[in-house]
Amino acid sequence: MNRLSRLFLSSVGSKYVMALTGLGLMMFVIVHMSGNLLIYFGKDALNAYAHNFTEHPVLLWSARGGLLAIFLIHLLFALRTERDNESARPIRYVYEDTIQASWASRHMMLTGVVILLFVIYHLLHFTFGIVDPDDFKYAIEPKEGDVAGMVIAGFQQPLIAASYILAQVFLGLHLWHGGSSWLQHLGLNGRGYDTVVNYVGPVVAAVVVAGNCSIPLVILMRWIY
Numbered sequence: 457m458n459r460l461s462r463l464f465l466s467s468v469g470s471k472y473v474m475a476l477t478g479l480g481l482m483m484f485v486i487v488h489m490s491g492n493l494l495i496y497f498g499k500d501a502l503n504a505y506a507h508n509f510t511e512h513p514v515l516l517w518s519a520r521g522g523l524l525a526i527f528l529i530h531l532l533f534a535l536r537t538e539r540d541n542e543s544a545r546p547i548r549y550v551y552e553d554t555i556q557a558s559w560a561s562r563h564m565m566l567t568g569v570v571i572l573l574f575v576i577y578h579l580l581h582f583t584f585g586i587v588d589p590d591d592f593k594y595a596i597e598p599k600e601g602d603v604a605g606m607v608i609a610g611f612q613q614p615l616i617a618a619s620y621i622l623a624q625v626f627l628g629l630h631l632w633h634g635g636s637s638w639l640q641h642l643g644l645n646g647r648g649y650d651t652v653v654n655y656v657g658p659v660v661a662a663v664v665v666a667g668n669c670s671i672p673l674v675i676l677m678r679w680i681y
């Protein structure tokens with residue numbers, strides 16, 4: 457085993473991998489939310505944004521592949537860290553001691569699993585059109601796909617809207633802790649940046665939950681139709 461693989465498989469290396477992949481996923485969530493918020497500028501704005509991706513298939517598939525790889529690495533290293541923590545008990549994992557051991561920090565696996573289940577459901581809904589086939593983008597507009605129409609028709613159904621809002625609560629809890637702990641794992645705490653480190657997670661969580669929940673809520677209230 458060479459030096460690099462030994463580093464990544466060590467517990468310090470695992471924390472770097474979790475931190476960097478977590479940062480990548482957090483950036484995806486922020487960019488994805490910003491794109492979806494275009495719905496406030498009209499259906500055409502969201503559709504133009506979505507069509508931009510489909511018009512560049514190489515870019516789209518590279519981004520999808522990269523995202524999937526980051527997601528899988530994050531998941532595998534989370535399982536590995538959990539297993540190592542189990543075998544090291546009663547010595548607890550360092551993040552529980554250094555950042556205040558909040559509910560969110562003690563339930564990262566639980567909130568992570570709910571996010572995984574949500575992403576599977578979300579892909580079956582908006583990417584593959586299996587959850588709500590009648591309102592799928594290509595059922596509404598066979599040639600180009602009407603992404604905005606699909607989102608609006610989907611969130612007009614209270615159960616679907618509620619499932620998205622509930623999932624955002626778990627995503628928010630995950631980001632609340634994870635949004636700060638990646639900075640700590642990269643060694644930024646204790647160097648005069650503690651206040652920033654401790655606030656990044658809660659601020660990102662609040663912005664993402666507010667932004668993502670606003671979309672099903674305004675559609676459910678028929679403010680956008």
Ligand code: HEM
Nearest residue numbers: 488492506520575578582583603607620627668669671672
């Ligand atoms: C209310 C919140 C959300 C809305 C309205 C929304 C909307 C959408 C839509 C419309 C698509 C399909 C885009 C297209 O067909 O061109 C999509 C894909 C996707 N969304 Fe979301 N999303 C939301 C939240 C999330 C969250 C929280 C995550 C991750 C934790 C996420 C992850 C994904 C992924 C991975 C894809 C697939 C991207 C691809 O096919 O390339 N979404 N979303």
